[in-house]
Amino acid sequence: MKAPLDLAEVGSVGGFFALRTGTPPGGAQVASLARVYAGDDGPLAFRVDKVAARLGAPDTRIAVSVAQLGLAARLWSVALGSAALHGVVPVLDPALLHWDADGSSPDDLWLTDVTTRPADAASVREIVKDGHLAPLADALRTRYRISAALLWGNAGSALAGAARELDTWARRTGRTDAGERARALAVELFDHPDLRGTGTLRGTAFRRRSCCLYYRCPDGGVCGDCCFERPPQRSVRGSSPRGASG
Structure with missing residues (x-):
């Protein structure tokens, strides 16, 4: 069905919650995510190289x-925000969702046709985790040597972060109902084997069991939900410290 969904309101939560609609802009790095997951890794490689240059990443x-x-x-933000505010979730079909690997939120995602489904946890899980995060992880691991546990830890961190941002916005704007729905959905979404072991969620506070590796950058540190309380010292041999799944 056509979406009874105010995407402008969802986007007002913050840039990560915004979703553009209609025809995506042209550009060498714009592609449907279905193409990216199917093996067109040009946009993925471009994005990784861009992030590496910005961070000065040594690895x-x-x-x-x-x-x-x-x-x-x-x-997660687009789906959870829509669910919490409007009780529906946009069907983020990878064939219809275009990504600009050279862009940033809110101008990096374009959905060419908006339809919705009821916003129960099963639908959100199917649309985001099964439809995107699993094939994205497969595509990245095909090209790069990276731990599946790290990628799923990132997925859990991103979900908790989206719920936390929604809850903060809801309290600030008097939409406590939306905050309650976001927290409840996050709890249900974490109750799945791929996410259950990624960390501990208490309310909107999350402590992950893996590390995203950002601390290894020249100006990096540990994130607020990191398994480490402070950046660990690298061993003399340069091996990864215990817990830094990667």
């Missing part, structure tokens, strides 16, 4: 992790 895996974390946050 490609750091850029892969940060790039995937950003896209996961966009997808």
Whole structure:
């Protein structure tokens, strides 16, 4: 059915919650996510290289992790925001959802045709986790040497972050009903084998069991939900510290 959904209101939560509609802009790095997942890894490689240059990342895996974390946050935010505010979720069909690997939120995602489904946890999980995060992880692991546990940890971190941002916005705007729905949906979404072991969710506070590797960048540190309380020291041999799945 056509969407009884105010995407402008969803986007007012923050840039990560915005979703453009209609014909996507032209550009060398614009492609449907279906193409990206099917093996057109030009946009993925471009994004990873761009993130690596911006961060001064000494290891490609750091850029892969940060790039995937950003896209996961966009997808969870759009879906969770729509669900919490309007009780429906846009069907983010990878064939219809276009990504500009050279863009940033809110101008990186374009959905060419908007339809919706009821916003129960099963629908959100199918649309985001099964429809995007699983094939995205497969595409990245085909091209790069990166841990599946790290990528799923990023997915859990992104989901918790989206719920936290929604809850903060809801309290600030008097939409406590939306905040309650976001928190409840996050709890249900974490109750799945792929996300259940990624960390501990209490309310909107999350402590993950893996590390996104950002601390390894020249100016990096640990994120608020990191498994580490402070950046760990690298071993003399340069191996990854324990817990930094990567």
